[in-house]
Amino acid sequence: MRLYRLKMSVHELGPHAADFLKAYTTQAPDAPRGAFIDAKGKAVAVYDQVRMDADRTLLIIADAVTGRLEQHLKKYLFLSDASLRRLPLEVYWDLRGDLSPAEGEFKAIKSGANGALLLTPRLSVNAASVVTDDEFKNFRLDRGIALQGIDYDDPMLLNLADPELVSFSKGCYLGQEIMARVQHRSKPPLRLAVVDELSCPSELRASMTSRATNPATGRARGFVFLPTVATTT
Numbered sequence: 001m002r003l004y005r006l007k008m009s010v011h012e013l014g015p016h017a018a019d020f021l022k023a024y025t026t027q028a029p030d031a032p033r034g035a036f037i038d039a040k041g042k043a044v045a046v047y048d049q050v051r052m053d054a055d056r057t058l059l060i061i062a063d064a065v066t067g068r069l070e071q072h073l074k075k076y077l078f079l080s081d082a083s084l085r086r087l088p089l090e091v092y093w094d095l096r097g098d099l100s101p102a103e104g105e106f107k108a109i110k111s112g113a114n115g116a117l118l119l120t121p122r123l124s125v126n127a128a129s130v131v132t133d134d135e136f137k138n139f140r141l142d143r144g145i146a147l148q149g150i151d152y153d154d155p156m157l158l159n160l161a162d163p164e165l166v167s168f169s170k171g172c173y174l175g176q177e178i179m180a181r182v183q184h185r186s187k188p189p190l191r192l193a194v195v196d197e198l199s200c201p202s203e204l205r206a207s208m209t210s211r212a213t214n215p216a217t218g219r220a221r222g223f224v225f226l227p228t229v230a231t232t233t
Contacts, residue, residue: 001099001129004136007063008091010119011084014056020082024174026166033164035157041178042154045069048108064149092118095139114143137212141194151209151223158188190225200224
């Protein structure tokens with residue numbers, strides 16, 4: 001068990017959560033991750049979810065964008081019978097993904113070897129299981145896992161180069177037109193990538209996020225938005 005506490009909150013969406021997600025997010029209702037975007041395709045909030053049933057789902061959202069999401073959804077929630085309410089749960093990244101949730105806890109499994117998110121009402125966990133900031137940064141950098149509120153705010157969603165966030169086969173949703181146009185007729189102007197500091201264009205180094213020393217090379221690296229025509233070594 002290796003845990004890192006995230007600055008994220010848990011919100012219960014329901015009733016008819018599946019219908020609401022289908023209409024207003026970039027992914028299918030049963031997908032583990034997705035995003036709420038605006039009409040221009042910019043990321044309002046990226047989420048992980050724990051699907052309770054067709055009526056209710058738990059959305060895990062960065063604290064930094066919670067207020068923006070609530071404002072974004074206000075009129076759409078008003079037009080439906082769904083509501084969004086924050087739950088008193090803390091969010092931890094379980095790097096190994098080997099922790100079984102206890103009663104009152106929930107688990108959102110990440111893809112590949114990326115562990116899981118633990119949603120828990122506990123105010124603290126065993127200090128011996130907590131990883132350091134740099135350990136968690138290197139865990140994310142090794143896997144290309146960027147976090148909203150840390151590595152990006154509200155870019156055009158496809159600039160994140162994260163295929164888990166978007167379905168190009170689901171029905172209509174807010175912002176779908178720009179997603180389809182960029183995907184099929186153009187290309188995202190930028191892509192978020194992990195770059196070694198020595199390989200990073202000098203004019204972009206100041207914008208590097210989650211900077212940490214790569215244990216394998218002894219050099220700094222981090223996330224940078226690169227022009228799609230750029231290549232790195």
